[in-house]
Amino acid sequence: MxxxxxxxxxxxxxxxxxxxxxxxxxxxxxxxxxxxxxxxxxxxxxxxxxxxxxxxxxxxxxxxxxxxxxxxxxxxxxxxxxxxxGTLREKPAGHVRLTVHSLAMRSITPRLPAFARAFPDVVVDITVDNERTDIVAHRFDAGVRFGELVDKDMVSVRIGPDERGIVVASPAYFERFPPPKKPQDIAKHRCLCARLSPGGPLYRWELEKRGRSVRVAAPPVFITNDSDALLAAALAGMGLAYVMESVAFPYLRSGALVQTLEDWCPPFPGSFLYYPSRRQLTPALRALIEALRYPAPAGREG
Structure with a gap:
């Protein structure tokens, strides 16, 4: 050649x-x-x-x-x-490009200020994307997705706790419609649904009890690809919503939202950062992984 x-x-x-x-x-x-x-x-x-x-x-x-x-x-x-x-450099430097699902930003964002102070020559470049983006084809250094979505040929590092998808609505909504007692009852409700990608199918609610899994096609009265809009609609009493427990927790604690079908909502692996197994880590990516690793080593939080 x-x-x-x-x-x-x-x-x-x-x-x-x-x-x-x-x-x-x-x-x-x-x-x-x-x-x-x-x-x-x-x-x-x-x-x-x-x-x-x-x-x-x-x-x-x-x-x-x-x-x-x-x-x-x-x-x-x-x-x-x-x-x-890059491993020959004494200090990590350069760009680190990540594709990250939106919910993981709640874990990542609080850790970035300390990382920026420790490594001022590293630029963290994050694209928020809820689709299963091919990190190799799109030249990302790494991706962040829920553990169950990470391909087996990737090296993965946990960066967040387990998550749980839960079904919630406002007290005002449950005054008008009795809470569902089993997944089949969701079909009788007004539901707030998510579309993960433009033009893509509606996300099916994933429920499980004693090893029996069901994916519910909830009948929508409202559809969005924005988790904050979905939560706001639930708080306003528009209907049932399937949201992450970590997002809904403050509103469950205050009583603004009420959970239902609790026994159908087991935990699943939370967010993992992953990268191709054949890729040599740059010092910048290695430093970022250590900053995001969960649980953080003693004395490294903040």
Whole structure:
């Protein structure tokens, strides 16, 4: 392989992963016209078409898929080798990019001020996203999701306590509608529902009792992708809501919300930070993991 082929191969991988010349250009910091020229030149050199282009999308051809399957691990190895040089630094520095689900921010945010004071040369770059984002394809250093959603081939570190999804409503709502006694009764209620991604399906309420699991398709009267809006609607008496106990706890304690179906709401693994097992940790990411680790070592809180 000639040395001049490398930039074009890197460009090809970016376009194939993003399935867009525009997004790939933004990722690489070049113009779309430069990428188009590079792809034409690469396809002429290899003698086969690597990308199928339409007015709306870009996708690898069969030949392109074969090339991508070979190139991507090799480029990842090169990136890991370069990242590993950071271990030679005395102090952690640079960007750490994370994709984090919204509820985990309640655990992460209070720990960031102390981390920033300890490591002033580290920039923590967080994208809040409730979808199962591919951290490798989107070039995140790590992700944070509930433990049950982390793929088995990832290295994971607990950063929060166990969570519990619970069914709640306001006292005023329960004055008008009797609390459900079993999951099937939810179908008779006015429900406040969540959609985790734009255009995606409604989240099904996950309930379990003595090993029997059910996923309830609650009938919605209100739908949102914002947990604060969902909580506000429940507090206003609009209906039943399925929320995290840690979020609802202050309102349960004050009596503003009332829990129901308690015996159908067991705990599940809380938030975990995860990263690819083959990735060499940078000093900055390693320091952030230690700052977020749960439970914190004695004397490190605050």
């Amino acid at each position: 000639r040395r001049e082929d490398w930039p074009d191969l890197v460009a090809f991988v970016a376009i194939a992963e993003e399935q867009s010349f525009t997004r790939a250009a933004a990722r690489l910091g070049v113009s779309t016209s430069a990428l188009s020229h590079a792809m034409r030149a690469l396809e002429e050199r290899v003698g086969v078409r690597l990308l199928t282009r339409t007015t709306r999308s870009v996708a690898p051809t069969d030949a392109g898929e074969r090339l991508l399957a070979t190139l991507k691990p090799a480029l990842d190895d090169v990136a890991s080798a370069v990242e590993s040089l």
